[in-house]
Each structure stands twice: as C-alpha cells, then as structure tokens.
Amino acid sequence: MDFLGILSSTASFILDPTTMAYALAGLGLAIHFGFAGLLNMGMAGFMALGAYGYAIGILTFGLPWYLAAFVGIGASIVFSLILGIPTLRLRGDYLAIVTIAAAEIIRLLLLTAVFTDVTGSADGLTGFNGTGGTVTNPTPGAGGFNDANPIPSGEYGFEPFLDNERTWFIRIVGMLILVGATFAVWRLVNSPWGRVIKGIREDEDAVRSLGKNVFAYKMQALVIGGVLGSLGGLLLALSTNVNSSVYVTSLTFFIWTALLLGGAATVFGPLVGSVIFWTLQAFLGLVFPALAKAGLLPFTGIQAAQIRFIIVGVILVLLVIFRPQGIFGNKKELTFVK
C-alpha cells in the first residue's frame, strides 16, 4: 500500500478548486443559516445557476468569459429575489422544503431534453473555457478563460502541488475570489448590518419592533449568500465541465456538512470545514480501496470507495447532536436556537 502516495493525493485537495467551491458555497450558507437563520436547503440550485449561467453566457450568448461570469451571478440574484419575495415570511422548516424543491426544479429544467440546445440536457456543457478547454475535456477555441492565463506554460510548485499553468491559474483565481469573499463576509458580520441579521436569527419580531425592515435584511442576506453560492458554481465551471448531475440535493447536504464541521456562525468555519471535508473524503476514498486491495478489508474496491459517503452521513448526524457549534465555533454562539 502506497501510504505516502495517498497522503500526497489527499494533501492536493487542500488547493483543489472543488474545495474552494465548497468553501464559497459554505460561506454563503453561513450567511444564510449561521448569521441570518435562513434554512436554505437549495444551495445546489444557486451553484448550478452560477456554473450554467457562465457556460451558457459563453456558448449561447457569445459573451467574453469575464462577462459571462456575471450572467451566473445575475441569475442567482434573480433566483434569490423570485424565491425570497414570497418565501421569506415562511417558518424555518417550510423555507427548507421550498428551497430544496426550487433547487430541484432548476436541476430538472437543466436536465430536460426541452432545452437541449442551451443546456446540453443530460450531457451538460463543455468547451466553454477556450484554448485547452477544461482539464478533462480539452477543446480548441480562443478568447476563453484559459487564454487569459498570464502564466507561461510549464510545471510549477512542489509535490503534492506540482501542476501545470492551467491548474495554477484556476487555483489563483479561486484563491482571490475566496479571500475577497471571506474578507467581505468578515466585514459584514462584524458591522452593524451583521448585528441586525444576527438579531433576526434570534427573533425577527423583536428586531421588527425596533424599527428594522426585517424583510429587506433577510432578502439582502439571501442574495449575498446566493451570490457566494453562484461563485462556488462558477469556480467549478472554470475548472471542469458543467453537468446537472453534479447539482443534486446531495451537494447541498455535503456543503451543510462542511459548514457544520467548521462552525455555522463563523467566518472561517466554511473554509476550514471544506478543507477538512475534502481531505477526509479524498483520504478515505483512497485508503479504503487500498486496504481492500491489500486484502485487509473484505470488500470490493468499489464498495470500499463508497464507505466514505456513509461516514459523511454519520459525521453529519454526530456533529449536529454533539457539537452543533462546529469544531471551531463558540459553544455560546451555536446557531440552533429555534
């Protein structure tokens, strides 16, 4: 068993675009749930809009990639408004079911054969990132995200982060978005605005009785969190193809797990939680098959690779019961108040 190899592959997930995408979406959920108390179970829908908006912006509308990115963000804002105007008055668990259903509607609309020309139906969309295409699907073309890469071609870094210029470009862009978003969220939640939304999380009638427009604040929180989610989806689209099979409800649940790992009412929790979530996923996904191969586990390799998902579910259950404030959250500021 190549234990060092496993550790190295695991470590590479620290800088993986997927990890950053989870961190961004988790940050959005932290705003929604951790700070504003909005039970959003439809994060996958926001991410799908970010990813598909970008890809469709390029492929269907012929926009340059940097403007196409705003199509996804714009779509997530519109989605927040459509969803929020009627639903923000609902009780918490009702909001959860409405958001999960809305995200599922988005996925079904992206999947249906009716819009194949725009969405690619079950095949999803490819080849929108220009020269070099995506890592998994290189396609020719010019003027895309990959052509904007200022890094000369070559291998950079050190193991396990030894990669080509394309991977590094995505990492750097992802890192910049993530750092910017984290800083902005940190500023927001430590401002008087943050004070108001935390108050709303505790008791919206009390905040309303003090003359605050609770609905407007909740809407702002929903939009900001949704935009962060769509940025997560955008990051996924920058690094690979888009396919509706990614944006399923399980994705939302995984992001919840990552968020709760780090601490829902913290700014750095989503980041830390995503790194833990993905390194753990990668590690377990490699170590169990390796053990099975070595004859130490009585499973097939495919079975061994599934165990990690079972473990994710168990972790989520245990976290919520025994450590709802997350690994780094403050016990006093745990968020399950209702």
Place this chain on the structure above:
Amino acid sequence: MSSSSQSSTPIKSTGLHVGEIKPGVAKKDPILVADGVRRQFGGLVAVDVAHVEIPRNAITALIGPNGAGKTTFFNLLTGFDTPNEGKWSFNGKSLAGVSAFKVARMGLIRTFQLTKALALLSVMDNMKLGSTEQPGEKLGASLFPFIWKKKDEEIEAQAIEILTRFKLDTKKDDFAASLSGGQRKLLEMARALMTKPELVMLDEPMAGVNPALTESLLEHILNLKKEGMTVLFVEHDMHMVRHIADWVIVMAEGRVVAEGAPDEVMKNPAVIDAYLGSHQDTDLGTVTGRITLPTKGKDS
C-alpha cells in the same frame, strides 16, 4: 411594595378626559386613537373596539381577563397583525396598513409578553440594535467601518448610560441568554428606550419578574412618563395598576367595557362583572390584586 419607597407616591396625571366618563371617552390630547378596529379569527371575534383614545404623557393601563383581546389589540396597533376592519392613528397619522417596523420608526415601540431578548447576542449588541441612527446598518455602508465607527461609539455611550440606570451595565458583555427572566424584561425595556420612543407599549411587564425587581421596574415605568413619554401597558396585577396608572381601560371579550381613573374604574360594576365572569372559580385574591396571577403562556 413598601410605602417608604420614593416611587410609591407617583404624581398622578388627572383631567385627561373630555366630558362624561364612558367607554371611548375623548381625551384632551390623545396620542393614539383607534376607531372601529375589529379582528376575527374564524368565527371568533377577538377584538372589536368601537373607539378608544390613549392620553399623551400619561400612564394608561389596559386590563381585562384572559382572552379579552389585549395582546391582539397590541398586535393590531403596532402592525404585527392586521385587523379585518378599522382605522387607527398615531399623532394624527393613520397607521392602517403600515408595517410593524415603520410603526416602530414613527416612535411607537412595544415589548412582548414573552420576553424577546436576543439570546445569543451580547447585552450591548441588544442595546445597540435599538438605536435608529446607525448608518452602518445599511448594507453598503457596513463594509466601510470609517462610516459607522464613530456613531457606534456614541451609541455605546448612550447604551451604557441607559444600562447603568437599569443596573445592567456590569452585564454588558454577557450573552442575553445568561440573564434572569426579570433582567431580560429590563433589557427589553432598556432596548426599547434606545429607539427614543414617544409611546411605549408594554405587554405584561411584570409577568414572571421576581418581587425584588418589581419595584425597580415600576420606577422605570414612572420615569418614562417623567421624561415625557407616554406609556400604555397590559397588566394583570391590579395593585400595580392602581399604583402607577393615570388612566385605566378595561377590555372584555374584545370590547372596551369601561374607562376611567384607577380608583373609579375598580368600583365599576362592569369591571367587577368582567373579572368575576371569568374568574368565578379562582381565588378572589387574584381579582383584587393581592395575589398575582400566574401568567399564562399566551394571551390573546
């Protein structure tokens, strides 16, 4: 309630009404006027107030048996509930259809029967939320601390001043969750003062407060009037009503059945009826206020 206390001899405002005292009597200087306000839940009429006026710069008590519609009336006046019909105005401005937060911004602040301290915010953050002047509560401005930092310090100074008065200043950094029930009531009232209200509506300010704090709460309510505010409160404790209220409005089955100065109202047969009607099987002590009723979970 010892009579040696300074607050036990409050100066009562008199001559608040115009003409003969009857339910819905006109006031010399009303701050709040309600007209034909009706709220129905299914077949049940919870509130049906033909006409009532609340006198300015006085302490008015709203009393009545459980289920008389006092809390529902509060909710209707403050925009937390919408009546089926009716008009009501504050300082001459109509409040019909005005949402709760706008009502609050106009200077009409309420507290809740079940205290709504924001448990996982610090006492200081609770207080700061009361201020209406913080520009940093706008999303755009909140990102730039230089816009709101100075104002936040002013608000903090103001908050400390009020907290000191309410003897909560030593608790300012604690989570509100760690306060006792009575302290939370105090915090809720202190927070309401941060908004600089004209009319303070208190829903059962004494419910669940331990006797040691009752007196200071009474004093705070009297102080509100001294500072020029108007107070409207719901209370079951008749002793307290008699003690601090300048005017009493009695509700039963959703209607205003009597009004008047506290001592007069207590003698009114309609009032005794209303109370006895719903308390036939309770100790008379509760009716006369010698025994405080245990508060129910929810009262409408």
Place this chain on the structure above:
Amino acid sequence: MNLTATTRRAMGRLSAAVGAFVLAFGVLALGAPAHADVVNPELPYKVSGNVQNEGIGVNGVLVTVTGGGGFSAEVSSDAEGKWTVGVPERNADYTVTVDESTLPDGIAVVDNPETEFVESNVQTVTVGPGGRVAMNFFIGQGERNTVSMVDQIVQRLISGLNFGLMLALASVGLSLIYGTTGISNFAHAEMVTFGAVVTFGLVGILGDSALPIAIVLAIVLSAGLGWGLDAGLWKPLRKRNTGLVQLMIVSIGLSLAIRYMYQFFIGGGTEQLPGSDAPQIALFGSVKLSVVDMVSMCLSILLIIIFGWWLTYTKIGKATRAISDNPSLAAASGIDVDGVVRVVWVIGSVLAGFSGILWAYFRPGIRWDMGGQILLLIFAATTLGGLGTAYGALIGSIIVGILVEASSLIIPSDLKYVGALVILIGILLFRPQGIFGRKERVG
C-alpha cells in the same frame, strides 16, 4: 468614447443575457426535439434500431426512448432509417415509442414479417449486461396504433391513481411522524427504499418463487427498522430536547448514511424484482394494466383502509390524532406520548417499506436512491393535504400522483415532477396549512 460605447454595448448584452437566461428557465417552452440520428453519444450504453418499410429505411421518424430516473430522449431516424440513443444505465428497461404521426401517410407499425410477433408502436426493451440493445420497427400498410385522447387520459389517470396510492403509503407515515414529533424526516426516503432492497435481498436468498414470503419478511424488518430508529436515535434526541431544525439535519445525515449503505450493498445499478415483466392486460380500448399494477393497487387500498380503521377506531390511533392535534394537552391527559410515538414510527416504517416494494414495480427497478427520487413528491403530497394530518396526506398523494402522471400528456415527461414541485411551493406559500389543515389562530 469608443471604449464607453463598447462597455455600454457589453453591458446591454449582459443584461439581455441575464434576461434571456431567466426567460429560458421561466417559460416552459415546448422546444422542438433535437433532430439527429445519434442522441447522447457520450452515455455508456446504447439503444438503437431502424425503422423499415418493406426493407427500406424510413427517414425522419421520431422515436422516443424513456427510462427510469426521468430519463428521456428523442431521436429521428436517418436516411437509412437508423437511430441510436445513448442511455445512462444497463440492466435497465427502456420504453421505445415511435411517433406514428411522423410516419408517411397511410402506413403504421405492423407485425414483424419474420416472427409474426405483434408489435405496437410502443415497446419495452431491456439493456442487458452487454450495454446494447436493438429495437427494429417494421411498418407497412395497416391501421395505425393511434391511442385516442380519451384512452390516453384514462391510462394516465389509472397510472396516476396507482402511483398516488403508492405515494400515499409513504406520505401518511411521514405525516404522522411529523404530526407527533415535529420532525421533517428526510430519511423517510430511505425507509421507502428499505422495503424494496430487503425484498430484493431476500429473493436472492430464498429464490424467486418465495416472493410473497420475502415481501412479508421485508415488512416485518421494516417494522424493526422503525422501532430501532426511534429507540436508538429519535427517542434519545427527544429526551435531550433537541431542536426541530437540528432533528431535521440529523434526518438528512441519517438519510445520506443509509442511502450510501444501500449503494455499498447493491451497487449503483438498477435491479429487478421477480414479476416486474408481468404481461399487460388490455382493459378497454388501448388501456392496459399489468397484473402487478392491479395487485399493487388492491393491496394499497387494503392497507390504507386498515390504516384508516386503526387511526379512527383504535385507542392508539385516537391517541395518535390527539398528539398530532396538541401534544402537551395529550400528554397532560395521560396519554403515553413516547409509547404512541414508538408505534407511529413502526407503522410509518411499515407503510413506507411496503410503498418501496410497490415503487420498485412501478419505476420499475430497485436502486439505492429510489426513495430519494420521490422524497420531494412525498413531501409535496403531505404538505398539500396539510402537514400532520394523515387523511390529508392520503388525498394529497392521490392528487400528486395523478397530477404527475397526467401532466406528461401536456409537458415533456422528463419535466413531470416539476409540476408537483411547483404545487408544493405554491401550497407552502399560499395555504401552508394544506387543503384540509385548519388555519391556526395567530397571536
């Protein structure tokens, strides 16, 4: 100047793009199907065939391939009459339909001249382990197999009723659990899958002929699952006074763990229970129903009647309704809330497990995530009838079932769940107490 103009144009294009994007998803337009001889080439498995008129390929005939999990693809035959559709799963059934209105005038799908096998324009094929299957259609002079609108509607209504009754078994359990404990139980989906997966496992051990025994055992084990979940997880959490939001997320974690455990044991493919290929019996016109469908409907109705009797007339049933109505009052009047909740979990689990077995026949096929595919429909049905009211859930399920099945007459079948989800959202927005729930008094 130029730069500004460009920027402005770009901004204009951007807002147009955003608008168009929203429009594209907001309007449910019935787009034309993709015209190509090969559809979904990247999918691993293939269904292919040709359309021949006396040995000569017919061009431009529309063929629709649908399968489990909402899969649907449309393809047009090429100049040689050939068509190919990539499909996502092997060991799965797909329905191939020739749209006879796209055939040249006067001809229709006819019998295969070699095998004399009676063919209709709708055929079911099984993609075997090889991952490929061919389905050839022979056409010629003949009467078209056109299904009249009335027949289609009747077929859909019966199918919808069947689906609705199956949903009802799952929904009433979910509704009772919600009513008595307040938990929005996302793991209900896995309780549905449980019945099917266990039946499948037992059939594997006992043999196909032991199907009835396997079903009975699976239901007994479902009862055990419900008992175990309450005893091992939910009751301790009740004792800890865990909040409702926490309980909901616990149920999500539980759902993930159990779901992937199924995948661990049965893999990611689709498996069939014995009898899933039962012949269809023509009822009238072109309305057909398989024996399994008929048995399934009868059993659903029987179970629902027993359940209704239990809820209405037995002591525990009455206690259950009392707790749903007002838990603290029920507890105060001496009802053993914990005991009743335990019974509710067991009954909910039994009903869910049985609906899972029916769902395995209806889809058809067993998959590790088959319960998750209908979870939101179950929520929709429960909400429609009024959360926490069992009778409401029953009516809600039948409405959702018929709506889902009938809507595919008007909208593409891969969007048939969307209608139900839209209803779910609409109900929560405008009448959260459901069609039968009482409006709670506010304030």
